[in-house]
Amino acid sequence: MDKYIINGGNRLCGKIRIQSAKNSVLPILAATVLTDEKVTILNVPDITDVRNMLRILGCLGCRAQFDGNNVTIDSSSAVSYEIPRTLAHELRSSVFLLGSVVSRFRKAKIAYPGGCDIGLRPIDLHLKGLKRLGVRIDEHNGYISCECDVLKGNEIMLDCPSVGATENIMLAAVTAEGTTVIKNAAREPEIEDLQNFLNSVGAKVKGAGSGTIVIDGVKKLGGGVYQPIADRIEAGTFLIAAAMCGGEVELIGANGEMLSSLLHKLYENGCKIDAKDDKISIVSDRRLRSVKSVETQPYPGFPTDLQAQMTALCAVSKGSSVITENLFETRFKFVPELRKMGADITVADRCAFVRGVSRLRGATVIAQDLRGGAALVLAALAAEGKSEVLDISHIDRGYSGLEYKLRAVGGDIVRNSV
Numbered sequence: 001m002d003k004y005i006i007n008g009g010n011r012l013c014g015k016i017r018i019q020s021a022k023n024s025v026l027p028i029l030a031a032t033v034l035t036d037e038k039v040t041i042l043n044v045p046d047i048t049d050v051r052n053m054l055r056i057l058g059c060l061g062c063r064a065q066f067d068g069n070n071v072t073i074d075s076s077s078a079v080s081y082e083i084p085r086t087l088a089h090e091l092r093s094s095v096f097l098l099g100s101v102v103s104r105f106r107k108a109k110i111a112y113p114g115g116c117d118i119g120l121r122p123i124d125l126h127l128k129g130l131k132r133l134g135v136r137i138d139e140h141n142g143y144i145s146c147e148c149d150v151l152k153g154n155e156i157m158l159d160c161p162s163v164g165a166t167e168n169i170m171l172a173a174v175t176a177e178g179t180t181v182i183k184n185a186a187r188e189p190e191i192e193d194l195q196n197f198l199n200s201v202g203a204k205v206k207g208a209g210s211g212t213i214v215i216d217g218v219k220k221l222g223g224g225v226y227q228p229i230a231d232r233i234e235a236g237t238f239l240i241a242a243a244m245c246g247g248e249v250e251l252i253g254a255n256g257e258m259l260s261s262l263l264h265k266l267y268e269n270g271c272k273i274d275a276k277d278d279k280i281s282i283v284s285d286r287r288l289r290s291v292k293s294v295e296t297q298p299y300p301g302f303p304t305d306l307q308a309q310m311t312a313l314c315a316v317s318k319g320s321s322v323i324t325e326n327l328f329e330t331r332f333k334f335v336p337e338l339r340k341m342g343a344d345i346t347v348a349d350r351c352a353f354v355r356g357v358s359r360l361r362g363a364t365v366i367a368q369d370l371r372g373g374a375a376l377v378l379a380a381l382a383a384e385g386k387s388e389v390l391d392i393s394h395i396d397r398g399y400s401g402l403e404y405k406l407r408a409v410g411g412d413i414v415r416n417s418v
C-alpha cells in the first residue's frame with residue numbers, strides 16, 4: 001500500500017488549480033445512464049471514486065472513456081440494471097445509480113453501498129423517496145431490488161436534508177410522469193450543479209440550492225458537454241494547509257461564496273483572505289489564534305468534509321477550540337493519530353476539545369478515511385521533522401495528484417509505493 005513521506009516545516013507559496021468537485025462529478029456520472037446520447041464531463045479529477053464509478057457504468061454496459069482529464073460516457077449500449085457487491089462496496093455513490101437505473105430500466109438491483117467508514121450512513125431516505133415515486137423495493141441478502149411499472153411524480157418531504165437522497169430522487173424524477181416536489185431538500189452547491197447538468201441535457205428542474213426542488217418529468221434526455229463546479233472541499237483543504245504551514249497561496253478556479261463558512265473561520269484565525277471572481281488567496285504568518293467553536297452543519301453551515309482538516313488547524317493555533325460533528329458519528333478517527341504528533345485533543349461523543357500547541361512533531365500515522373487522511377497530511381506538512389502517512393488509498397479516493405499540487409507550492413511530500 002502506498003504511503004506519503006513528508007518533511008514538515010516548509011512554507012507554502014504559489015498557485016494551485018482546483019479540480020471539478022468530486023461530489024458533483026459522481027452524481028453527474030450516475031445521471032449519464034438516463035440518456036442515450038453522449039455526454040462529456042470536463043476537468044474530472046482522476047481519483048479512485050471516479051474510476052470506480054466508471055467501472056460500475058462499464059458493468060451496466062455503458063462505454064466510458066477517460067483521457068485523464070475529461071470523461072465521455074455513451075450509455076446507449078447500457079443493458080444491465082444490476083450492480084454487483086464487489087463494485088458497490090468500493091463506492092458510497094453507487095447508491096445514486098438506484099435513481100438513474102430504475103428510471104432507465106424500470107428496474108434496479110444494487111448491493112448495499114460502501115464508502116468511507118464515518119458512521120452509520122443509512123439510506124432509508126433514498127428508499128422512502130423512491131417509494132413515493134411508485135418504486136417497489138425489496139431488501140434481501142445485502143441487495144436492494146427496485147421495480148416499477150411507471151414512475152409517477154409526487155411530493156416528497158425529507159426527514160432531514162440528505163445530499164444523496166435529494167440527488168437520488170432528482171435522478172429518478174427527471175423522467176417520471178408529472179411533477180415531483182422535494183421538500184426539505186439539501187441545499188449543497190453540488191445539488192444545484194446536478195440540476196444545471198440535468199437541464200443542460202433537456203431536463204426541467206428548478207429550485208436546487210433552496211429547500212424546495214421542483215422537477216417536471218420529461219420523456220427523453222439528450223447529450224452535451226458539461227463543466228462541473230470547482231471542488232470546494234479540495235480548495236478548503238489547501239487553504240487550511242497554507243494557514244497551518246504559513247505562506248501565500250492562490251487557488252485558481254475556487255469559489256469563495258461556496259466556502260464562506262470556512263473563510264470566516266480562517267479570518268478569525270488570523271489569516272488574510274481575498275476571494276473574488278474564481279480565485280481565493282490566503283496569506284498566513286502561522287501566528288494562528290484558535291477559533292472558539294466549529295460545528296458541522298448542512299450547507300451553508302461548516303462542511304463536515306472539512307472538519308478533520310479544521311481540527312488539525314486548531315491543534316496548532318493558540319488557545320482552545322471545541323469542534324462538534326453533527327453529521328456523522330465516527331468522524332474523529334484521525335484524532336488518536338494526530339495525538340501521536342503531539343496534538344492535545346480529547347474526544348467525548350460528538351465533540352473534540354482541542355488545546356493548541358505551538359508545534360506538532362513528525363510521526364508515523366495511519367489514514368483511516370478520506371478527509372481524516374487529508375488532515376494528517378496537513379499536520380505532517382506543518383510539523384517539525386519527518387512523518388509517514390500510511391494507507392493513503394483513502395486519500396486517493398478524493399484528491400487527484402495531491403502530492404504534485406503540494407510540491408508545486410513548496411511542500412516536501414513524496415509518494416512511496418510499497
Ligand code: UD1
Nearest residue numbers: 023093121122123124125126162163164165304305327328
Ligand atoms: C454527501 C457527500 C459527503 C458529505 C455529506 C454531507 C457525496 C458523494 N458525498 O454524502 O462527502 O460528507 O454529503 O455533506 O456527495 N441520512 C439518513 N438517512 C438517509 C441518508 C442520510 O439518516 O437515507 C443522514 C446521514 O446519516 C447523515 C446525514 O443524513 O447524518 C447527512 O447525510 P447525507 O447528506 O445523505 O450524506 P451523503 O449523501 O452520504
